[in-house]
Amino acid sequence: MVEPLVVLIVACEIGFWVVLGAGLLARYALKMRRLGAALLVCTPVVDVVLLVATVFDLRSGGEATSAHGLAAIYLGVSVAFGHSMLRWADQRVAHRFAGGPPPTKPPKSGPAKVRHEWREFGKFAVAWAIACVVMLLLMFVVGTPERTQALWGQMSGLTVVGVIWLLGWPVYHSVAEVVNGREKSRQ
Incomplete structure (x- = not known):
């Protein structure tokens, strides 16, 4: 049997994309920029619902399971990567349906690639920290x-x-860039 918290996590993920889609639809198809912005700002509400449900589940005497950890991880990833996911979707919808510029692509090589990889890892580090703090708080609650x-x-x-x-x-990309730089300087 599937744990109710796992069902809620899936529902929150679906809810995130529904709110995101509604915000983009309002912004570009319906030309209602304020409504679209308001809906996009509401995407973190999904995270709050999940956090409250997780704490409530544990406060009512439940044992912490991997589903509770998954909820904390989902929250951390959503906070750390949420803005870039919104930007990613917004660029594509704006380009496809509103004549916006083509979406930016990550660099393929060079120092820009190295910066990109460190920036993305930095987001992971933020997600990791948030998830671990939430799990520690859940341990305290229990x-x-x-x-x-x-x-x-x-x-x-x-x-x-x-x-x-x-x-x-x-x-890996940092080391590869150093090695490539040395090879180019020898030529």
Whole structure:
């Protein structure tokens, strides 16, 4: 059986995209810029709903599960990457339906690529920090270490993802740029 909190997480993700779509529809198709902006500003409300439901679930005596950790991770990712996701969608809709400029693409190489990779990893670091703080707060709310073991596992897993991301992208591209720079200087 699926945990109700997992269903709520899925519903919040769908809600995020519905509110985003409604905001873009109002902004570009209906030419109602203020309504569109108001709807886009409301996307974080979805995160608040999830956070309140998660705290309520734990305060009512539930044991912290991986679903609670997933809710914290969802919140962290939504806060850290939400603005760039909104910008990504807005650029594409503006270009496709309102004659806006083509969407910007991430750089493919060079120092700009390195900066891009570090900036994206920085967003992950913010998401990681928010998720871990939320999980620690949930542990505090529960107050019983035996009922929060799953959250420690979620934090560990998220940290492993961060190390892989760090080494696989920003560090890799930074080293590649240094190596390429040395090869070019020898020629």
